[in-house]
Amino acid sequence: MPSYNTNARIARFALSTSAAVIGSLAAYWTLLATRQGHILFNARKRPVVHLSEDFSTYSHPVPGGMVRGYVYHPQGEAAVQDLFLYLAGRGEDVRVTAQALHWLPEGFGMAAINYRGVADSQGSPSEVASVADAEQFARHLRRAFPQARLHIVGRxxxxxxxxxxxxxxxxxxxxxVTPYDSMLEVAKKRFPLVPLSLLLRHRFNSIEHSKEVAAKTQVLLAERDDVVLHERSQKLIDAWPTPVSVKTVANSDHHNIMGLEETWLRLIDFALTSVLPEPMAA
Incomplete structure (x- = not known):
């Protein structure tokens, strides 16, 4: 039978191991609580990307620096009839995504900003900040392109x-493109040991916010998606307050979907079919 000393050593080892695990979890939770904005947005600098003269630049000041954006208008600003306002995915540098814009037909342009702390934008990212910056950018676009029809594309x-x-x-x-019902539900898959219901501040509760949406809506799903599971997208689709068009992009996954021609053709087609005809003269 094991001696008293052996049992004591085993007990001390178990206690020390438990304390280490608890300490590690506590440190992990503290990091998520204090840095969750940077973690959620994958906020970090990216290498410089040089864009052509088909782009104009945009910026507005925020605490800690500037938010920067870009507008693609290859035929000139006055030629833009339909303008995509693109809201990027996690950690995405919109200057890189802009390299896929050769699929846009004449009369189309695209505008996008990098979230705070991402790529060449500065400041601290958050849910509130990202929406506020998008609102300010949209107001700028309406002034700069008064003749253009403005469409939102979110990824x-x-x-x-x-x-x-x-x-x-x-x-x-x-x-x-690959939407979710709420960031809380998506994050639970990635951080199963974290009490996210208590810690997560940037919840992006899309189901709740969708109740106020009136725009004609299309959802594009990736054929294979291990980041935003189809279950999460379907929850949002089922709760959508108005009819919604749902398409799956062939041969796509969560990461490559914006680099495929089919994605852009579907975005363009839906934008064109969403434009209301001009009323007939009396």
């Missing part, structure tokens, strides 16, 4: 921003 994390923006301002259409 992944950006679908939560797009839905809140669409609930606050009128747009010709709203298109959501």
């Amino acid at each position: 992944s994390l950006g679908t939560g921003v797009a839905i809140q923006l669409s609930a606050r301002q009128p747009f010709e259409s709203l298109q959501l």
Whole structure:
């Protein structure tokens, strides 16, 4: 039979191991609580991306620096008839995504900003800040392109921003690429040991915000998606307050979907079909 000393050593080892695990969890939870904005948005600098003369630049001041954005108008500002306002996914540098814009036809342009702390934008990212910056950018676009029809395209994390923006301002259409019902539900999969219901501040409750959306809406799903599970997208679709068009992009996953021609063709087609015809003269 084991001696008293052996049992004592085993007990001390168990206690020390438990204390280490508890300490590690506490440190992990503290990091998530204090840095969750940067973690959620994957906020970090990116290498410089040089864009062509088809782009104009945008910026506005925020605490800690500037938010920066870009507008693509290859035929000139006056030629833009339909303008996509693109709200990016987690950690996405919109300057890189802009390299796929050769699929846009004549008369189309795209505008996008990098979230605070991401790529060349500065400041601290958050749900509130991302929506506020998108609102300010949209107001700028309406002034700069008064002749253009404005459409929102949100991708992944950006679908939560797009839905809140669409609930606050009128747009010709709203298109959501790999959307989710709430960030809380998505995060539970990634952080199963974290009490997210208590810690998560940036919840992006898209189901709740969708109640105020009136824009004609399309959802594009990836054929394979291990980041935003189809279950999470379907919860949002089922709760949507108006009819919604749902399409699946062939041969796509969560990461490559914005680099596929089919994605852009579907975005363009839906934007064009969403434009209301001009009323006939009396």
